[in-house]
Amino acid sequence: MADKNTRFLVVDDFSTMRRIVRNLLKELGFTNVDEAEDGQVALHKLKNQPFDFIVSDWNMPNMTGIELLKAVRADPQLRHLPFLMITAEAKRENIIAAATAGASGYIVKPFTAATLEEKLNKIFQVLGK
Amino acid sequence: MSEFAGMEELLQDFLLESSELLSDVDNKLVELEKRPNDKALLNDIFRGFHTIKGGAGFLNAAPMVTLCHRTENLFDMLRNGELQLSPGLMDAILDATGEVREMFGRMGQGLMPASAPQALLSALDNALAGGAAAAPAVNPAPAAPVAAPAAQPAVSQGPDWQQLHSAVTGQTLPAAQPQMAPAVQPAETAAQPAVVAAAAAAVQPAATQRPSPAKQAVASAPAQAENTIRIDTHRLDQVLNLSGEIGLTKNRLTTLRTEILQGNAEAHTLRSLDEAISQLDLLVGDLQNAVMKTRMQPIGRLFQKYPRLARDLARQLGKEVELVITGEETELDKTMIEDLNDPLVHLVRNAVDHGVESTEERIAAGKEAQSQVHLSAEQVGDHIVISITDDGRGMNAEALRRKAIEKGLIDAETANSLDEKQSLQLIFLPGFSTKDQISSVSGRGVGMDVVRTNIQKLNGRIDINSIPGQGTRISISLPLTLAILPVLVVRVCNQPFAVPLAMVREIIPIEQASMQEVSGKPTIVVRDEILPLKTLSGLLGWEPTQKPAFGVLMQSAEKSFILAVDSFVGRDDVVIKPLENIRPRGVAGATLSGDGAVVLVLDMEDLLKPQEASAQASRNLELLAL
Structure with a gap:
């Protein structure tokens, strides 16, 4: 089972959405959650504080989720971090783009705590191997 | 539910x-x-x-x-x-x-x-x-x-889009898990759409x-009562800090009280007491300010609704109008921002509908086809001034006077006595609408009189300036907040009264020699301006106990007058407490003075209303001629 102390970073420009994700994570027992309002802020936080898991929206100003993903994967300190991409779209090219850039998972809005849990578990499973 | x-x-x-x-x-x-x-x-x-x-x-x-x-x-x-x-x-x-x-x-x-x-x-x-x-x-x-x-x-470009979509949105377990694996299998389709x-x-x-x-998105959307507010954490921290410091000062005072009660009233104890109280004074002032700041919101939140409003209206009327906004960062009390919406919507509509000419008229007058309506906000001293300026046709004083006579709002004699500025004020009379045909846009039964009433409710003032052929400027002047009201405390018949400082222009001594009678009413000439003199005791219906020694030159909206009082106490910042169950004429509420006495805060507008509101015309006349 996943460590309930996993430190999450939730990245979204819409604060309501950050709150939703935070609440869903809380429902699943994860209370160690920090937030960032776009890729740039997220990257700054990632470089200065320890995190175990990134949950990021795709579409954001300044630095999008996919740009953040690429930056994370290119950083030797951060490249190992699991990265769950949130998006409203389920377009083939989006999914492929996220997968190619190295996303650990992909979740489509709106989702329930159960869906999120399932996606997280899938990722933890892969990590555990 | x-x-x-x-x-x-x-x-x-x-x-x-x-x-x-x-x-x-x-x-x-x-x-x-x-x-x-x-x-x-x-x-x-x-x-x-x-x-x-x-x-x-x-x-x-x-x-x-x-x-x-x-x-x-x-x-x-x-x-x-x-x-x-x-x-x-x-x-x-x-x-x-x-x-x-x-x-x-x-x-x-x-x-x-x-x-x-x-x-x-x-x-x-x-x-x-x-x-x-x-x-x-x-x-x-x-x-x-x-x-x-x-x-x-909506967008179906690839044939397998829907399959993919359902594959990924799948909420049940067998749904696709497109993690890591670069190849996303569209085949793994979940059953649900x-x-x-x-x-x-x-x-x-x-x-x-x-x-x-x-x-008309802006106007017709039901007013959403916002009961939440977003506050900069920095501002909240300030409130917290100050309340902490007040706590410390209170502890200090408690200690001093114990000392004094025990009979230790030496000079240095008393000096400490004095210091602690001065400090408390300062801190409470700061706290009031800080709390007030938490209620301050940039007016841009309100302004940002109007470009769309102006654009829609201009299009509907076949005009070319650009709404230019400045000063959107100016901050104002949250409740005021909400209450300002209706008046501002009305004024923006008015500017586009009545103020701005048709494109043909503009070209004929040698103006740019596109007109500019400028909506601005700025802080001037302890007031916020919001103005709406158009570069349209301006107002014609003569036409306004004629209109007012036609509508039976004033008589010809009164009309003749009005100067340019007073004529512009006519648009604030109830029942005044300058357009012959009530258009679908502006004539909605809400007139400028309602706008003015709303502004006055906020302790604000509204002024008009207009140059025929060049445009009109309507400015609204508002206090920063409604929570704390700066007042001037005056005394009549040995009772203190507070009047809103916003209305006070200056204080003058009343000398018998400077008083004149004009059509049977006492007046005083101040810098060539003939101003009516009203005694506060008279307005309250009291018998004067002494001859008023001072006059407070007051201005509300467009009327100025001198309020005669016995003496002054000074200026103060008060928090008005509404009176429960009773509402005496001309009293806005009550507050406590420094020595714990109750001071009535006067509502000048209400106090000035003629007691026998007989004919509308006479009231109108009163409003104008005051």
Whole structure:
């Protein structure tokens, strides 16, 4: 089972959405959650504080989720971090783009705590191997 | 019973944040009309709808998801150059934002939004289909609304899109897990259809044709009572700090009290007491300020609704108007911002409808075809001044006077005695409307008199300046906050009264020699201005106990007069407590003075109203001639 102390970073420009994700994570027992309002802020936080898991929206100003993903994967300190991409779209090219850039998972809005849990578990499973 | 049970807080957050986002989108749409190919703008608008859709999905507001989804797709095509913006399309998009705003209104009342009008969805679908460039949006096409295949997801480019969509949206376990594996198997299709598509399909049949599409978004949307406020954490910290310090000072005072009660009243103890109290004085002042600051919001939140309003109205009237906004960062008390909306909507409409000439008239007068209406806010001292300036035809004093006589608001004799400035004030009279035909836009039964009343309720003032042929400027001057009222405390018959300092222009001594009688009423000439003299005791209906020694030169809206009082106590910042159950004439409320005495705060407007409100005409005359 996943460590309930996993430190999450939730990245979204819409604060309501950050709150939703935070609440869903809380429902699943994860209370160690920090937030960032776009890729740039997220990257700054990632470089200065320890995190175990990134949950990021795709579409954001300044630095999008996919740009953040690429930056994370290119950083030797951060490249190992699991990265769950949130998006409203389920377009083939989006999914492929996220997968190619190295996303650990992909979740489509709106989702329930159960869906999120399932996606997280899938990722933890892969990590555990 | 709310249809969002268990999600109320989330709903509040969503509505607050999304409404701001939508206003932003509205303004960007107005911008977009000028620069239809601006990629950054298209991107921002796309993201706006996208974000709202995402949030609405979590709230299960399917109709909103459907509508935003289509609009978003439209912008995706626009930014990719697959579609060109046409006026018809623009109308459909603007209608869509209006509709979203209506949905916010419903959600604000705890109701699930109804489906968007079928005509609007069809118009968006048509545009998405790449077909009819000019989607007939404003007046929905009578063509059968069934035309658009509703259940089909809006953009279907690849044949397996829907499969992929359902594959990824799958909520049950066997649904695809497209993690890591670069090859996403479209084959692993879950049985259930995509959430969005399903929602759309479910809602479609219920779609009812609403009588009128959301045309006047800003005005018609039900007023959402915002009962939450966003505060900069820095400001909250300040409040916390100050209350902490006040706590410390209180401890100090408690210690000193014990010492004094024990009989230790030495000089240095008393000095410490004095110091502690001075410090408390300072801290409480700071705390009041800091608390007040938490209620301050940038007025831009309000202003950002108007470019769209002006644009829609101008288009409807066939005029070219640009609304220029400055000073949107100016801060004002939250409640005032809310109460200012109606008056400002009215003034912006007035400027566009009455102030600005038709394009032909402008060209004939040698002006630019496009007119500018300037909406600005700035802080001047402890006041906020908001002004609306147009470069239109200006007001004609003579025409105003004629109109007022025609309407029976004043008689010819009064009209002749009015100067230019006083004539402009005529528009504030109840029942005054300068246009012969009441147009659908401005003549809604709400006149300038209501605007003025609303501004006065906020302890504000409204002034007009107009130059015929060059334009009109209406300025509203407001106190920074309603919570704390600066007053001048005066004394009459040995009782203190507080009058709002905002109305006080100056204080003059009353000398018998300077008094004159004009048509039987006492007046004083101050710098060539003849001002009526009213004794406060007289207004209160009391017998004067002594001859008034001082006059307070007061100004409210357009009328100035001198209020005669016995003496002064000084100026003070007070918090008005309303009187429960009783409402004496001319009294706004009560407050406590420094020595614990009750001081009545006067409502000058009310006090000045003639007691026997007999004929409307005489009242009007009074209003003007005062």
